[in-house]
Amino acid sequence: MPVRLAHIIREINHLPVNLLKMPSVELVQSWYHRSFEDLIEFAKIRGKSENEMADKFDLALKKIRSRHDTVVETMAQGIIELKESHGKDALHPSIQYFLDRFYMNRIGIRTLITQHLLICGEEAGKSKTNWIGCFDEECSIASVVFDAATNARFLCEQVYLCSPDVIIEEHNAIEDNERIPIRMTYVPSHLYHMVFELLKNSMRAVVEKNGEDRLPEVKVLITKGKEDHTIKISDRGGGIPKSELEQLFLYHYTTAPQPVSTGDVPALAGYGYGLPLSRLYAKYFGGDLQLFSMEGYGTDALIYIKAVLGEATEVLPLYNKRTSQTYSEVKQSVNQMKDWSSSSYYDGHGHGYLRG
Numbered sequence: 001m002p003v004r005l006a007h008i009i010r011e012i013n014h015l016p017v018n019l020l021k022m023p024s025v026e027l028v029q030s031w032y033h034r035s036f037e038d039l040i041e042f043a044k045i046r047g048k049s050e051n052e053m054a055d056k057f058d059l060a061l062k063k064i065r066s067r068h069d070t071v072v073e074t075m076a077q078g079i080i081e082l083k084e085s086h087g088k089d090a091l092h093p094s095i096q097y098f099l100d101r102f103y104m105n106r107i108g109i110r111t112l113i114t115q116h117l118l119i120c121g122e123e124a125g126k127s128k129t130n131w132i133g134c135f136d137e138e139c140s141i142a143s144v145v146f147d148a149a150t151n152a153r154f155l156c157e158q159v160y161l162c163s164p165d166v167i168i169e170e171h172n173a174i175e176d177n178e179r180i181p182i183r184m185t186y187v188p189s190h191l192y193h194m195v196f197e198l199l200k201n202s203m204r205a206v207v208e209k210n211g212e213d214r215l216p217e218v219k220v221l222i223t224k225g226k227e228d229h230t231i232k233i234s235d236r237g238g239g240i241p242k243s244e245l246e247q248l249f250l251y252h253y254t255t256a257p258q259p260v261s262t263g264d265v266p267a268l269a270g271y272g273y274g275l276p277l278s279r280l281y282a283k284y285f286g287g288d289l290q291l292f293s294m295e296g297y298g299t300d301a302l303i304y305i306k307a308v309l310g311e312a313t314e315v316l317p318l319y320n321k322r323t324s325q326t327y328s329e330v331k332q333s334v335n336q337m338k339d340w341s342s343s344s345y346y347d348g349h350g351h352g353y354l355r356g
Protein backbone atom coordinates (compact mmCIF):
# COMPACT_ATOMS: atom_id res chain seq x y z
CA MET A 1 0.00 0.00 0.00
CA PRO A 2 2.63 2.64 0.97
CA VAL A 3 4.69 1.76 -2.13
CA ARG A 4 1.64 1.99 -4.41
CA LEU A 5 0.66 5.34 -2.89
CA ALA A 6 4.25 6.64 -3.07
CA HIS A 7 4.56 5.64 -6.74
CA ILE A 8 1.47 7.55 -7.82
CA ILE A 9 2.31 10.55 -5.60
CA ARG A 10 5.66 10.79 -7.39
CA GLU A 11 4.00 10.31 -10.78
CA ILE A 12 1.41 13.06 -10.19
CA ASN A 13 4.36 15.47 -10.12
CA HIS A 14 4.98 14.73 -13.81
CA LEU A 15 1.62 16.23 -14.75
CA PRO A 16 1.65 19.54 -16.66
CA VAL A 17 2.14 22.38 -14.17
CA ASN A 18 -1.13 24.14 -15.07
CA LEU A 19 -3.07 20.93 -14.35
CA LEU A 20 -1.31 20.45 -11.01
CA LYS A 21 -2.54 23.91 -9.97
CA MET A 22 -6.22 23.09 -10.55
CA PRO A 23 -8.13 23.09 -7.21
CA SER A 24 -9.60 19.60 -7.74
CA VAL A 25 -6.19 18.12 -8.64
CA GLU A 26 -4.66 19.72 -5.56
CA LEU A 27 -7.49 18.17 -3.49
CA VAL A 28 -6.81 14.69 -4.94
CA GLN A 29 -3.09 15.13 -4.27
CA SER A 30 -3.83 16.02 -0.63
CA TRP A 31 -5.88 12.83 -0.23
CA TYR A 32 -2.97 10.68 -1.46
CA HIS A 33 -0.46 12.47 0.77
CA ARG A 34 -2.76 12.10 3.82
CA SER A 35 -3.35 8.39 3.12
CA PHE A 36 0.38 7.76 2.75
CA GLU A 37 1.01 9.50 6.08
CA ASP A 38 -1.80 7.48 7.74
CA LEU A 39 -0.10 4.24 6.69
CA ILE A 40 3.49 5.04 7.60
CA GLU A 41 2.25 5.97 11.10
CA PHE A 42 1.98 2.22 11.75
CA ALA A 43 5.74 1.87 11.48
CA LYS A 44 6.10 4.17 14.48
CA ILE A 45 3.44 2.69 16.80
CA ARG A 46 4.87 0.89 19.83
CA GLY A 47 3.34 -0.82 22.91
CA LYS A 48 0.11 -1.92 21.24
CA SER A 49 -1.01 -5.56 21.13
CA GLU A 50 -1.24 -7.29 17.78
CA ASN A 51 -5.04 -7.24 17.95
CA GLU A 52 -5.13 -3.53 18.78
CA MET A 53 -2.76 -2.84 15.85
CA ALA A 54 -4.89 -4.99 13.52
CA ASP A 55 -8.11 -3.22 14.52
CA LYS A 56 -6.45 0.19 14.15
CA PHE A 57 -5.05 -0.80 10.76
CA ASP A 58 -8.47 -1.97 9.51
CA LEU A 59 -10.01 1.33 10.57
CA ALA A 60 -7.24 3.21 8.74
CA LEU A 61 -7.88 1.20 5.56
CA LYS A 62 -11.63 1.88 5.70
CA LYS A 63 -10.91 5.59 6.17
CA ILE A 64 -8.51 5.61 3.22
CA ARG A 65 -10.99 3.76 0.99
CA SER A 66 -13.80 6.20 1.75
CA ARG A 67 -11.49 9.24 1.47
CA HIS A 68 -10.73 8.17 -2.12
CA ASP A 69 -14.32 7.30 -3.10
CA THR A 70 -14.69 10.28 -5.47
CA VAL A 71 -11.15 10.41 -6.87
CA VAL A 72 -12.30 9.63 -10.44
CA GLU A 73 -14.97 12.33 -10.51
CA THR A 74 -12.78 14.87 -8.73
CA MET A 75 -9.84 14.26 -11.08
CA ALA A 76 -12.21 14.62 -14.01
CA GLN A 77 -13.44 17.89 -12.51
CA GLY A 78 -9.82 19.06 -12.37
CA ILE A 79 -9.43 18.44 -16.09
CA ILE A 80 -12.65 20.36 -16.79
CA GLU A 81 -11.23 23.23 -14.68
CA LEU A 82 -8.09 23.09 -16.83
CA LYS A 83 -10.16 23.18 -20.06
CA GLU A 84 -12.19 26.12 -18.78
CA SER A 85 -9.17 28.09 -17.58
CA HIS A 86 -6.60 27.27 -20.27
CA GLY A 87 -8.67 26.00 -23.23
CA LYS A 88 -8.82 22.53 -24.82
CA ASP A 89 -5.23 22.82 -26.09
CA ALA A 90 -4.07 22.52 -22.50
CA LEU A 91 -5.13 18.85 -22.59
CA HIS A 92 -1.72 17.27 -23.18
CA PRO A 93 -1.29 13.67 -24.51
CA SER A 94 0.61 12.84 -21.33
CA ILE A 95 -2.66 13.34 -19.42
CA GLN A 96 -4.19 10.27 -21.15
CA TYR A 97 -1.03 8.26 -20.38
CA PHE A 98 -1.11 9.45 -16.76
CA LEU A 99 -4.83 8.83 -16.19
CA ASP A 100 -4.58 5.22 -17.44
CA ARG A 101 -1.76 4.60 -14.96
CA PHE A 102 -3.39 6.63 -12.19
CA TYR A 103 -6.75 4.80 -12.42
CA MET A 104 -5.06 1.37 -12.75
CA ASN A 105 -3.08 2.17 -9.60
CA ARG A 106 -6.37 3.11 -7.91
CA ILE A 107 -8.04 -0.18 -8.99
CA GLY A 108 -5.08 -2.06 -7.47
CA ILE A 109 -5.16 -0.15 -4.19
CA ARG A 110 -8.92 -0.56 -3.72
CA THR A 111 -8.80 -4.27 -4.60
CA LEU A 112 -5.98 -4.78 -2.08
CA ILE A 113 -7.83 -2.89 0.68
CA THR A 114 -11.11 -4.75 0.06
CA GLN A 115 -9.33 -8.12 -0.07
CA HIS A 116 -7.50 -7.46 3.22
CA LEU A 117 -10.64 -6.28 5.04
CA LEU A 118 -12.71 -9.25 3.84
CA ILE A 119 -10.02 -11.79 4.79
CA CYS A 120 -8.45 -10.22 7.90
CA GLY A 121 -10.99 -7.63 9.06
CA GLU A 122 -14.26 -7.96 10.94
CA GLU A 123 -15.81 -9.55 7.81
CA ALA A 124 -13.33 -12.43 8.07
CA GLY A 125 -15.00 -15.84 7.89
CA LYS A 126 -18.30 -14.39 6.67
CA SER A 127 -17.52 -14.95 2.93
CA LYS A 128 -20.03 -16.95 0.91
CA THR A 129 -19.13 -20.47 -0.25
CA ASN A 130 -16.47 -20.51 -3.01
CA TRP A 131 -15.54 -16.89 -2.21
CA ILE A 132 -12.05 -15.83 -1.04
CA GLY A 133 -12.41 -12.18 -0.11
CA CYS A 134 -13.74 -10.37 -3.20
CA PHE A 135 -12.87 -13.29 -5.49
CA ASP A 136 -15.56 -15.83 -6.44
CA GLU A 137 -13.83 -19.09 -7.38
CA GLU A 138 -16.96 -20.26 -9.21
CA CYS A 139 -18.05 -16.99 -10.81
CA SER A 140 -20.78 -17.75 -13.36
CA ILE A 141 -20.11 -15.37 -16.24
CA ALA A 142 -23.67 -15.80 -17.60
CA SER A 143 -25.15 -14.86 -14.20
CA VAL A 144 -23.11 -11.64 -14.04
CA VAL A 145 -24.07 -10.83 -17.64
CA PHE A 146 -27.74 -11.49 -16.84
CA ASP A 147 -27.62 -9.11 -13.84
CA ALA A 148 -25.87 -6.41 -15.89
CA ALA A 149 -28.36 -6.83 -18.75
CA THR A 150 -31.35 -6.58 -16.40
CA ASN A 151 -30.06 -3.34 -14.92
CA ALA A 152 -28.93 -1.89 -18.26
CA ARG A 153 -32.41 -2.59 -19.72
CA PHE A 154 -34.02 -0.90 -16.71
CA LEU A 155 -31.83 2.19 -17.19
CA CYS A 156 -32.48 2.18 -20.95
CA GLU A 157 -36.24 2.10 -20.38
CA GLN A 158 -36.00 5.01 -17.94
CA VAL A 159 -34.31 7.12 -20.64
CA TYR A 160 -35.87 5.84 -23.88
CA LEU A 161 -39.10 4.10 -22.66
CA CYS A 162 -37.93 0.95 -24.46
CA SER A 163 -34.95 -1.44 -24.51
CA PRO A 164 -33.67 -4.25 -26.76
CA ASP A 165 -33.81 -7.88 -25.69
CA VAL A 166 -30.51 -9.41 -24.64
CA ILE A 167 -29.76 -12.97 -25.77
CA ILE A 168 -27.05 -14.76 -23.76
CA GLU A 169 -25.33 -17.85 -25.18
CA GLU A 170 -22.38 -19.91 -24.01
CA HIS A 171 -19.88 -22.11 -25.83
CA ASN A 172 -17.57 -24.14 -23.64
CA ALA A 173 -14.77 -25.48 -25.86
CA ILE A 174 -12.95 -27.08 -22.92
CA GLU A 175 -15.54 -29.40 -21.37
CA ASP A 176 -16.82 -32.43 -23.27
CA ASN A 177 -20.29 -30.93 -23.24
CA GLU A 178 -20.10 -27.42 -24.74
CA ARG A 179 -23.27 -26.48 -22.87
CA ILE A 180 -21.66 -26.75 -19.41
CA PRO A 181 -22.05 -23.28 -17.79
CA ILE A 182 -18.77 -21.40 -17.87
CA ARG A 183 -17.37 -20.45 -14.46
CA MET A 184 -14.09 -18.81 -13.50
CA THR A 185 -12.21 -17.34 -10.56
CA TYR A 186 -12.65 -13.59 -10.81
CA VAL A 187 -13.87 -10.48 -9.01
CA PRO A 188 -17.57 -10.41 -10.03
CA SER A 189 -17.86 -6.65 -9.42
CA HIS A 190 -15.07 -6.00 -11.94
CA LEU A 191 -16.80 -8.18 -14.55
CA TYR A 192 -20.15 -6.52 -13.82
CA HIS A 193 -18.62 -3.04 -14.26
CA MET A 194 -17.28 -3.92 -17.73
CA VAL A 195 -20.37 -5.74 -19.02
CA PHE A 196 -22.82 -3.14 -17.65
CA GLU A 197 -20.90 -0.33 -19.40
CA LEU A 198 -20.75 -2.13 -22.75
CA LEU A 199 -24.43 -3.14 -22.63
CA LYS A 200 -25.48 0.46 -21.83
CA ASN A 201 -23.54 1.72 -24.84
CA SER A 202 -24.95 -1.01 -27.10
CA MET A 203 -28.53 -0.34 -26.00
CA ARG A 204 -28.10 3.41 -26.49
CA ALA A 205 -26.79 2.83 -30.03
CA VAL A 206 -29.59 0.35 -30.88
CA VAL A 207 -32.40 2.61 -29.67
CA GLU A 208 -30.94 5.79 -31.20
CA LYS A 209 -30.53 4.05 -34.58
CA ASN A 210 -33.75 2.03 -34.70
CA GLY A 211 -36.24 4.16 -32.79
CA GLU A 212 -38.67 2.49 -30.39
CA ASP A 213 -40.07 -0.20 -32.68
CA ARG A 214 -38.65 -3.59 -33.61
CA LEU A 215 -35.37 -3.16 -31.75
CA PRO A 216 -32.77 -5.72 -32.91
CA GLU A 217 -31.65 -7.79 -29.91
CA VAL A 218 -28.22 -7.42 -28.36
CA LYS A 219 -26.40 -10.78 -28.44
CA VAL A 220 -23.91 -11.86 -25.79
CA LEU A 221 -21.72 -14.89 -26.55
CA ILE A 222 -19.59 -16.31 -23.73
CA THR A 223 -16.82 -18.70 -24.68
CA LYS A 224 -14.18 -20.69 -22.80
CA GLY A 225 -10.96 -21.74 -24.52
CA LYS A 226 -7.61 -22.98 -23.23
CA GLU A 227 -6.18 -19.47 -22.75
CA ASP A 228 -9.15 -17.11 -22.74
CA HIS A 229 -12.61 -16.61 -21.40
CA THR A 230 -14.19 -14.25 -23.94
CA ILE A 231 -17.41 -12.28 -23.72
CA LYS A 232 -18.61 -10.80 -27.03
CA ILE A 233 -21.43 -8.24 -26.98
CA SER A 234 -22.85 -7.70 -30.48
CA ASP A 235 -25.32 -5.00 -31.43
CA ARG A 236 -26.91 -3.66 -34.60
CA GLY A 237 -26.75 -0.06 -33.44
CA GLY A 238 -25.31 1.36 -36.63
CA GLY A 239 -21.69 1.18 -35.52
CA ILE A 240 -19.16 3.99 -35.75
CA PRO A 241 -16.33 4.74 -38.20
CA LYS A 242 -12.99 3.02 -37.48
CA SER A 243 -11.43 6.49 -37.27
CA GLU A 244 -13.55 7.29 -34.19
CA LEU A 245 -13.05 4.03 -32.27
CA GLU A 246 -9.97 5.00 -30.28
CA GLN A 247 -11.57 8.33 -29.32
CA LEU A 248 -14.10 6.37 -27.24
CA PHE A 249 -11.24 5.36 -24.94
CA LEU A 250 -10.00 8.92 -24.46
CA TYR A 251 -11.01 10.38 -21.11
CA HIS A 252 -13.64 13.09 -21.62
CA TYR A 253 -14.44 11.99 -25.17
CA THR A 254 -18.19 11.40 -25.17
CA THR A 255 -21.15 12.20 -27.38
CA ALA A 256 -23.20 12.84 -24.27
CA PRO A 257 -23.51 16.60 -23.41
CA GLN A 258 -20.63 17.64 -21.15
CA PRO A 259 -21.75 18.83 -17.67
CA VAL A 260 -20.89 22.45 -16.88
CA SER A 261 -18.59 22.52 -13.87
CA THR A 262 -20.60 24.27 -11.19
CA GLY A 263 -18.05 23.65 -8.45
CA ASP A 264 -19.95 20.55 -7.29
CA VAL A 265 -18.68 17.23 -8.56
CA PRO A 266 -21.30 16.10 -11.12
CA ALA A 267 -22.18 12.41 -11.54
CA LEU A 268 -19.50 10.35 -13.29
CA ALA A 269 -21.81 9.46 -16.19
CA GLY A 270 -21.22 12.79 -17.92
CA TYR A 271 -17.48 12.24 -18.37
CA GLY A 272 -17.37 9.30 -20.76
CA TYR A 273 -15.04 7.49 -18.41
CA GLY A 274 -16.95 4.20 -18.64
CA LEU A 275 -15.03 2.67 -21.53
CA PRO A 276 -11.45 3.61 -20.58
CA LEU A 277 -12.06 2.48 -16.98
CA SER A 278 -13.68 -0.77 -18.17
CA ARG A 279 -10.61 -1.48 -20.33
CA LEU A 280 -8.43 -0.93 -17.27
CA TYR A 281 -10.50 -3.47 -15.28
CA ALA A 282 -10.02 -5.98 -18.11
CA LYS A 283 -6.26 -5.31 -18.25
CA TYR A 284 -5.86 -5.40 -14.46
CA PHE A 285 -5.64 -9.23 -14.43
CA GLY A 286 -3.93 -9.50 -17.82
CA GLY A 287 -7.02 -9.39 -20.03
CA ASP A 288 -8.24 -6.81 -22.50
CA LEU A 289 -11.31 -5.04 -23.84
CA GLN A 290 -11.59 -4.24 -27.56
CA LEU A 291 -14.22 -2.72 -29.85
CA PHE A 292 -14.76 -3.74 -33.46
CA SER A 293 -17.30 -1.68 -35.37
CA MET A 294 -18.87 -1.82 -38.84
CA GLU A 295 -20.09 1.67 -39.68
CA GLY A 296 -23.70 1.57 -40.78
CA TYR A 297 -24.34 -1.83 -39.19
CA GLY A 298 -23.20 -2.35 -35.59
CA THR A 299 -20.47 -3.00 -33.05
CA ASP A 300 -18.87 -6.01 -31.37
CA ALA A 301 -17.30 -5.42 -27.97
CA LEU A 302 -15.01 -8.17 -26.70
CA ILE A 303 -13.79 -8.73 -23.14
CA TYR A 304 -10.84 -11.13 -22.84
CA ILE A 305 -10.14 -12.69 -19.43
CA LYS A 306 -7.24 -15.06 -18.74
CA ALA A 307 -8.47 -18.65 -18.32
CA VAL A 308 -5.20 -19.85 -16.78
CA LEU A 309 -5.09 -18.53 -13.19
CA GLY A 310 -1.30 -18.49 -13.09
CA GLU A 311 -1.32 -16.02 -15.99
CA ALA A 312 -3.94 -13.73 -14.42
CA THR A 313 -1.44 -11.75 -12.36
CA GLU A 314 -2.03 -8.17 -11.25
CA VAL A 315 -0.94 -5.58 -13.84
CA LEU A 316 0.24 -2.35 -12.20
CA PRO A 317 2.05 0.74 -13.50
CA LEU A 318 5.67 0.76 -12.33
CA TYR A 319 7.25 4.02 -11.27
CA ASN A 320 10.97 4.06 -12.12
CA LYS A 321 13.57 6.10 -14.04
CA ARG A 322 11.93 4.96 -17.28
CA THR A 323 8.68 6.69 -16.23
CA SER A 324 10.24 10.16 -16.16
CA GLN A 325 11.81 9.49 -19.57
CA THR A 326 8.44 8.35 -20.94
CA TYR A 327 6.73 11.53 -19.82
CA SER A 328 9.35 13.64 -21.59
CA GLU A 329 9.04 11.43 -24.70
CA VAL A 330 5.24 11.88 -24.72
CA LYS A 331 5.77 15.64 -24.50
CA GLN A 332 8.29 15.55 -27.37
CA SER A 333 6.12 13.30 -29.55
CA VAL A 334 3.57 16.09 -29.83
CA ASN A 335 6.08 18.35 -31.64
CA GLN A 336 7.98 15.55 -33.42
CA MET A 337 8.23 16.00 -37.20
CA LYS A 338 6.12 13.32 -38.86
CA ASP A 339 8.15 10.95 -41.03
CA TRP A 340 5.20 9.89 -43.19
CA SER A 341 3.18 12.21 -45.39
CA SER A 342 -0.51 12.41 -44.60
CA SER A 343 -1.34 10.84 -47.99
CA SER A 344 0.61 7.69 -47.18
CA TYR A 345 0.23 5.00 -44.59
CA TYR A 346 2.46 2.39 -43.06
CA ASP A 347 1.21 -1.19 -43.22
CA GLY A 348 3.22 -2.22 -40.19
CA HIS A 349 5.34 -4.64 -42.18
CA GLY A 350 8.09 -2.31 -43.36
CA HIS A 351 6.24 -1.11 -46.44
CA GLY A 352 5.00 2.41 -46.87
CA TYR A 353 2.49 3.15 -49.59
CA LEU A 354 1.23 6.26 -51.28
CA ARG A 355 -2.50 6.22 -51.76
CA GLY A 356 -3.38 6.52 -55.45
Ligand SMILES: N#Cc1c[nH]c2ncccc12
Nearest residue numbers: 198201202205237239299
Ligand atom coordinates in the same frame (compact mmCIF):
# COMPACT_ATOMS: atom_id res chain seq x y z
N1 LIG B 1 -18.80 0.56 -25.99
C1 LIG B 1 -19.52 0.50 -26.86
C2 LIG B 1 -20.42 0.45 -27.98
C3 LIG B 1 -21.22 -0.61 -28.29
N2 LIG B 1 -21.94 -0.30 -29.38
C4 LIG B 1 -21.62 0.96 -29.78
N3 LIG B 1 -22.11 1.69 -30.82
C5 LIG B 1 -21.64 2.92 -31.02
C6 LIG B 1 -20.68 3.50 -30.21
C7 LIG B 1 -20.16 2.77 -29.13
C8 LIG B 1 -20.66 1.47 -28.92
